[in-house]
Amino acid sequence: MSFFLLFLKKITGLSIQVKLIYKNQGYVKAICMSDLDEDTNIYSVLLNELKTFEPYDNVAIIARTNGELNEIAQLLENEKIPYILNNEKSISEYPGIFECFELLKYLIYENDLALFNFISSPLSNLGTEDIEILLKNKKEVLSYINFSQDNNFIHSLENKKVINFLNKIIDIKKNFKNFKVQNLIYEIIKKFQFLDYFSKENEVKNIYDFYLLTNSYLSVLDLLNDYNENKLVLADLNSSKKGIELVTIHKSKGLEFKTTFVIKNDKKSKSSDIDFLFEMN
Structure with missing residues (x-):
């Protein structure tokens, strides 16, 4: 199992706000929302983290569902941050x-x-x-x-x-x-x-x-x-465009990007589940 998947498997056991795990030249930075202020929104944390990666070359955001990707796309659009939405939408x-x-x-x-x-x-x-x-x-x-x-x-x-x-x-x-x-x-x-x-x-x-x-x-x-x-795909037309790649975890594990943000923000999950954001570089 890859380092990325091992980390994903263990992430729900984290109990501290930020933890850095180093591997070769890269790192993984995990932010668990349960350890932050109640008024802190996972998307505001994401925007703050993204600021250091402008002009967003080779950056991706991975979410579990197309619904989450659409929310993130709207967030980035409001902030005038370029993005490419690859959510396999018909x-x-x-x-x-x-x-x-x-x-x-x-x-x-x-x-x-x-x-x-x-x-x-x-x-x-x-x-x-x-x-x-x-x-x-x-x-x-x-x-x-x-x-x-x-x-x-x-x-x-x-x-x-x-x-x-x-x-x-x-x-x-x-x-x-x-x-x-x-x-x-x-x-x-x-x-x-x-x-x-x-x-x-x-x-x-x-x-x-x-x-x-x-x-x-x-x-x-x-x-x-x-x-x-169902052979027409608009995403194919965006291949030359620059911006943050938005993909589901089913389509990409994030290893092909220099920097990857993975979001778990399940509004319907059980209270014992931990919503988190982690960054892999």
């Missing part, structure tokens, strides 16, 4: 990208469920009542979008935002075959104002990375096939 879980693929599935597969998922998304900016009305009149909505056929239901809609949104879908449906894949993605992002509704820095970055990814596809069908087979 591309369909990224805000904005999921909605884009729902529209693509409707355009290519004529999938009605995907269409109404798109209509129900934040991009439509419609209230629950408006969406319920559209669902109850699904046949008339599909007739209007698929065949541009006016009907009494469409004329009865009082909220003009509904009609405007449906007309945008009609316009994309009529013209999408005239676009190259990446140009179509750009047109969808622009027409439906994705960046107004998914405006957080990480959301904008992910949407832009997705846009870049689509440049390698010759057809929307190929893009959808890779999406359905």
